[in-house]
Amino acid sequence: MSLVVLITIAFSCYNLIVAAPPAFKQSEASALRNSRWWPPSVTGNTTLLYCAWPGVSCDDHGSVDWIYLTNMYRIGGNLSDMNFSLLPSLTYLQLMNTELTGVIPLQICTLSRLTHLDLSNNSLVGKLPPCVQNLINLEVLYIDHNQISGSIPPELGNLERLTDLNLGFNALNGVVPLTIGRLHNLKSLIFSSNDLGGSIPLELGNLTEMHIVDLSCNNFTGPIPSFIGNLTSLTLLYLQENKFGGFIPPEIGNLMNLTHLNLQRNKLNGSIPLEIGDLRNLRLLNLNSNNLVGKIPLELGRLIEMSFVDLSSNVFTGPLPSFIWNLTFLTYLSLQVNKFSGSIPSAIGNLEYLIKLNLSENRFHGAIPSEIGNLRRLEFLDLSSNNFVGKIPVELVILRWLSQLDLHNNSLFGLIPALKSNSFLYRLNLSYNHLKGPIPKNLVAAFPHTAFIGNDDLYYFDETQTYRRRSSVILHTPVFILLAVVFISCIVIGSCFLIQLATKSMPIKTVQPETLEKNGNFLSIWNYDGKIAYEDIINATEDFDLKYCIGTGGYGSVYRARLPNGKAVALKKLHRLEAEDPSFDKSFRNEVKHLTEIRHRSIIKLHGFCLHRRCMFLIYEFMENGSLFCVLRDDVEAVELDWSKRVDLVQDTAHALSYMHHDCARPMVHRDISSNNILLNSRMQAFVSDFGTTRLLDHDSSSNFTANIAGTYGYIAPELAYTLIVNEKCDVYSFGVVAMETMIGEHPGDIVSTLLTSSGEDIMLHRILDPRLPFPRENSVARSIVLIVSLALACLSANPKSRPTMKQVSEAFLARKLPLAKSFHEISLAQLQNNNRSWLEGGPTEASSGLSDE
Missing domain, CATH: 3.30.200.20 (Phosphorylase Kinase; domain 1)
Incomplete structure (x- = not known):
């Protein structure tokens, strides 16, 4: 054979080797393409290698090791559409919130290198296959918010590297297998909202590394075991809505790191153990709807970090201890349906962060102190069904955020103050007191007659300057x-x-x-x-x-x-x-x-x-969960809207506004961004709505236009108070308010005004976060919260030119997030306002510097 022929054959073989990808790459590409998880615009692009597809990454050998889709694409279809057996190098599989259906295929059990598996927030059915025990490297397993049924397979106990296990919000039944006690590296155990029963197995007392235990909303019985005191690393303990009975074990006082303790809606009896006073880091204490008795122990006065206290629907007695009024970080205090007595002291005015106060259905007496007017953040006040006397404090008028006021069934007398000056007030009940005089006209127009019945000396003010008795109006109102x-x-x-x-x-x-x-x-x-x-x-x-x-x-x-x-x-x-x-x-x-x-x-x-x-x-x-405004004001729904969902919600809103301002065929400004106009579907995903006041932007000339003021009070940019010039920076300001409201759990109100007039030096970030949620447990979520608040503060700048554009905000969310240089608890709002981004290691994120237009 001639040398030329040999050279030709050699070059041909070389070209075949170079031109044809390895067999494993062909099979991986086939698996990804046949899954139909990516749109044709991606799979049909012959110039784009699958390793560069959105949500896909490959290792140094060109084999797929990560698939991270979350809500990037609404995949739909069946989880079995992906042939997992063709992806042997996969270590990270994140398919949260992608609308997947079907059962968990056995092929997933072949992914022996897998360390992270997240199938949460989908519509998966069937049982959790026992073969998951083959995933020996698994560290994170999230299958929550699906429709998985059957019992928890005991084989899970073989996953000894597991640190996070979340099977919540499914249809699991049976008992917690004893083998869970083998998971010595477990830090988070969440079985909430299933149909699990029996007692908590003794073996769980061995899991001393756990930070979070959530067994809420099941059918667990028996006493809360004393070995719970062994879990000294716990920060969150949720056992609410079960059938636990007996006493609260005093060993619970060993949990010195605990920040959230929720035992509501069980069958607990006895008194509050004095040892709870040792939980110096406690921020949330919820013992609602049990059979607890006695007085509130003085030891609880040590818990100066508490922001949420709910002792309602028990049989507590005696006057409220004076330390209650020294818990100055309280935002939520609910003591209704007990047998508390005594008067309310003027020291109640110390609770300046209080948002909700419910003392109804007790035996309190005396006057309502005028110092209640100091509670400038108060939104909900219920003092009904007590023995309060005296006049309705006129100071209630200055509570500008008050939305619900219930004083019915007391012995209050005198005139009704002009309460409707509180623009947010939508629920009022003053019935069955001894009030007299004319009902203010604005209250007559705003509230039904049932808000005033049972006050014999109240009457309407007639337009003819005469008076007519309220009782006659009540008699004829149903007929009309x-x-x-x-x-x-x-x-x-x-x-x-x-x-x-x-x-x-x-x-x-x-x-x-x-x-x-x-x-x-x-x-x-x-x-x-x-x-x-x-x-x-x-x-x-x-x-x-x-x-x-x-x-x-x-x-x-x-x-x-x-x-x-x-x-x-x-x-x-x-x-x-x-x-x-x-x-x-x-x-x-x-x-x-x-x-x-x-x-x-x-x-x-x-x-x-x-x-x-x-x-x-x-x-x-149709949006099943209504508006963000309503969700944040419902304690149950607000907890369901956890930090990850809130982060996604804010980011999705930012991307939508960036699209409107910069990427639309005809850019436009919304003009009425508020939490009422952010709607949530069944998965708590956000959608911007209500475009009745929207105006087009003309970037070819001037992006400003003059118009009548539109928008919702509390969300309107401050410059509109002295000018009618509207541009996209008005939406940016409104977005900042919504972003802060989502993180705080309420309208930011005074915080915004404080930041507009001062540096916010003394306000720590963790102090203003929604107290109904535990502190974020994942570093990535904590970083996202810090970034959101930082960007929100930039958006709330009093100078419109200093605010970023929504495109810059959107890009900041998409950029790589650098780690925090400080502890989450050491970051203040003043630092987040600081342009040098000192709270990040290595400076700002890739898109967070230079956000100002100036």
Whole structure:
């Protein structure tokens, strides 16, 4: 054979070797592509190697070792669509919140190198396979928030490297296997919200490294075991909503690092052990709804870090000890439904951080102290069903954030102060006292008559400058209401009948459909046949029956409807009278115009609309968890909205606003960003809504325009108080308020004003975080919280030019997050306002420097 032929063959073989990827790479690429977890725009890009796909990384040998998708893509489909046996090098698999279904495939058990497995927040069913014991390198296992059933396999006890185990929010039953006691490296054990029963096994007392134990919302029985005192590293102990009985063990006082203790809704009896006073780091103490008796021990006065105390629905007696009023960091104090007695001292004014105070259904007496006016952050006050006397303190008027006030069933007398000057007050009950005089007009207009009944000397103020007794109004009010309801019902039914006739003879003024689908299945298209959609809407809401109404907005009512295809939608319907108002009509059409131009996963999706003078409505995807505002004000839902979800929520909102300001075909400013307009779906994901006041930006000329002030009080940029010039920096300020509200758990209020006038030097970050949540347990979450607050403070700058753009904020979230140079508890708001970012190791994040426009 000639030398030329040999050289040719050699070069051919070399080209084949170089050109063809190794077999394992071909199989990995095939597994990724066949899973259909990535969109065609990624898999179809022949110039993009799979190692560069979003959420995929490879090791030094080019083999896939990480898949990190979370909510980057809504994968959907079945978890078994991925052939895990073809990914032998996989060490990190994060598929949280990706809408996956099906069972956990046995192929996952072949991933012997896996250290991190997160399948949480999906719709997985079936049992947890015992073969997970083969994942001998596993350190983190999260399968929470699915529909996994059956018992916990004892084989889990073989995963001796496991540090974090979360099986919460599933349908698991049976008992906790004794083998869990072998997991000596375990730091976090979460089995909450299942159907587990029996007693806590003795073997759990061996897990002395644990920081978090959450067995809440199950059917555990027996006493709380004394060996719980062995877990001296615990920071969070949640045993609420079970069937534990007996005494609270005094050994609980050994848990010196404990910050959160929740034992509510069990069958505990006896008194509070004195040893709880040794828990010097305790911030949350919840013993609500048990059978505890006796007095509050003086030893609890040592717990000066406490911010949340709930002892309600027990049989506690005696006066409140004076130390209660020295717990100056309290934000939540609930003692209702006990047998406490005595008066409330003026020292209550020391609790300047208090947000919620509930002392109802006790035996308190004396006057309500005027010092209650010092509680400037107070949102909820319930002193009902006691023996309070004297006048309603006029100082309540200055509590600007007060939203709920209940003083009913006491012996209060005198005049009613002008409480409605508190713009957030939406619930009021002053019934069954001895109040007298005229009911302030603004209260009559804002609250039902039941808020004032049982006060014989109260009366309305008549417009003719005469007075008429309240009792006569009460007597006739139901008749007027009944007549009004009948009259309005007749009008609604008649109008709907006429509209249905009209739709047969005249076209609904809608955009012509791109496609036409029967049975109202228009959810995949923007423009639809008005007649078909209209008929489905009428049937689904029974002619907009009030029982389907779930709220009222700025210019219409919102209804929930389930269409023939099974889809639930939200309907915003403009009332007929408002439809005749040009300003309402303009806002309604404005919302349609802008939402039909927007395509972003964190902006509410408009499925359809009907624009006709006789009947106007918009059709949205339905948000099961309502608004962020309501979720943060519900203690149960607020806890469900944990730190990770809050971080995602703020980031998603930032990305949506960045898209609106900078990436839209026609950039726009929202003008009404508030927690009421951030809606949450069933997975607590955020969507920006309510585009009725949105205006387009013209970046080719000036990004400013003059308009009437729009927005929600408390979220409006301060410069609008002296100018009507609106630009995207107004949205930036509102975003800053929402971001702070999400982290604090309430409207930031005074904190914002303090920061606008001073450095915030004395305010520590961990002091202002929502006390209903434990401190973040993951460093990545802690870093994200610090970054969010830092960016929020920049957004709240009084000078609009000093605020970042939403694009800069969005990029800061996407940039690599550097580690914290200081302990989380050592970071102050002043440091977060400091541009040098001294709280980070190595300086600012890749996108957090230079955020100012100046």
